[in-house]
Amino acid sequence: MFRMKNIKNSLFFGALSVFALASCVSENVDLNNVGKGVGAMELNVDIVQPQSRATSEVEDFPVAIFDAEGNEVQSWDAVLDVPSKVTLNVGNYVVESHTPGRISKKMTYPYYKGTKDVEIIKGITSAVDVICKMENSPITVSYSGDFREVFTSWEITVDDGEGGTTVLSFTNNTSTAPVYWYFGEEGAKELTVNFRGTTAEGSTVVARNTLTKDQADESYSDDRPNFVGGDALKLNFKPVESTDGKINTIVINADVTFTETNETINVVVVDKSGMEGGGDEPGPGPGPDPGVETITLSIPAPVTLSADESATADPTSGDVAMTAEKGLKSVSVKVNSSSDEMMEQLAAVADEYPGVDLVNGCEVVGNQNLVAFLGSLGKEITVPAQGDTSYTFPVGQFYLFLGILPGTHNFIMTVTDMEGNTKTGTVKVTITE
Secondary structure (H helix, E strand, O other), X not given: OOOOOOEEEEEOOOOOOHHHHHHHHHHHOOHHHHHHOEEEEEEEEEEEEOXXXXXXXXXXXXXXXXXXXXXXXXXXXXXXXXXXXXXXXXXXXXXXXXXXXXXXXXXXXXXEEEEEEEEEOOOOEXXXXXXXXXXXXXXXXXXXXXXXXXEEEEEEEEEOOOOOOEEEEEEOOOOOOOEEEOOXXXXXXXXXXXXXXXXXXXXEEEEEEEEEOOOOOOHHHOOOOOEOOOOEEEEEEEEEEXXXXXXXXXXXXXXXXXXOOOOEEEEOEEEOOOOEEOOOOOEOOOOOOOOOOOEEEEOOOOEEEEOOHHHOOOHHHHEEEEEEOOOEEEEEEEEEEOOHHHHHHHHHHHHHOOOOOOOOOEEOOOOHHHHHHHHHOOOOOOOOOOOOOEEEEEHHHHHHHHOOOOEEXXXXXXXXXXXXOEXXXXXXXXXXX
């Protein structure tokens, strides 16, 4: 378990000389507005550093002041450059400070940012504290002691939204160093953990689990249920041996340490097929007995092709094989692409071929319009009938269409059997320039 330690680093500004203050006044005051009155602020910039061991000081944080219309009126390259008093015309302002540079989705270090609304009152010097909070989250993976003995290769991905934007991608050749991920201003409601590994015996183990944050005290008196900046996630993977002595699944433990609390919470990780993780052994969850595989879904490894290769690549590399012991009721395919133009192209397909709505979800079972659409591209596809117990969906038949626009294209497959059991997997196809 992580132990969270709240560390507050503060930097206070010493007084500068009268000469410097006089210089500051002449620099900040708009002579056209002197009659309206002026006031001043004394700035203090702090950071709230959560459980991360990374250190951060504020001396090199840039500072900017904006007026009520969002116009920048003052800025400094670093906190150390800010005078002890900043004189401004009467009015409302926003003060901002942050880690140098811009935040990006994936970083190797924490990024802090703080803003403060300020009202400048005539003749008053106000103390202004700008508290910079961690905007991104450290995410790490670890493995149980027997994991590396069981698996010879693996790929783990974590997605932070429906359709998935990959947060992490770990293989047996990847470092387990923390990745700092920005979940956005609203945070992430759900994380999806995908695992695909090959055992020493040559068998394939596939799992897809979801992780939600629905309890515990969160950072900055924030009661949102989403994963937000500062929350530290640690995922641990443990192989599980079945009664016949074979490894056919894994348990995923998720420890989440919330910013500014003193405890680490073990968050339930739910398998879409009904198994729950969070303990040493799988426990029963909603749906079928976790020991009984009513649906199998074999997801191919991620495919990366150049635009030129998309027309000639082996289509079987995208085959998704599935079985349903109780019979197939539904096979839904939904595409999420990093290319807005691609999403527009897919939306246009639905206008010409009713029922082929790959943007919102296309039902494959019995869908002859899907057969017609791919036929128009010179590709052949068959669709299953309701009740069939096996089917292979050929994602590779879409390679030619995907080659139109580069990007990462995720095919989200959801299989449902006649008893309502479901299993979901995502095929990732990346088209490079």
